[in-house]
Amino acid sequence: MRVTTKGQVTIPQHIREKLGITPATEVDFVEEEGRVFLVKRKGQKAATRKFAKLRGVATVKMTTDEIMALTRADR
Numbered sequence: 001m002r003v004t005t006k007g008q009v010t011i012p013q014h015i016r017e018k019l020g021i022t023p024a025t026e027v028d029f030v031e032e033e034g035r036v037f038l039v040k041r042k043g044q045k046a047a048t049r050k051f052a053k054l055r056g057v058a059t060v061k062m063t064t065d066e067i068m069a070l071t072r073a074d075r
């Protein structure tokens with residue numbers, strides 16, 4: 001893998017899946033004896049991880065305007 005000019009790298013998909021790294025997961029880089037390790041940061045809020053798994057999985061076929069009309073309708 002190659003580092004971009006911005007210092008970014010892509011974590012291979014099989015590693016992300018194995019470690020449960022999803023968008024917004026925080027990671028640390030640990031240096032030991034001249035080697036650098038990427039480790040998933042511990043102590044993330046459970047609610048954040050819980051909802052991150054649901055990001056982008058909605059199956060509703062409504063527009064944003066239709067949803068807003070339902071949530072703001074007078075009852």
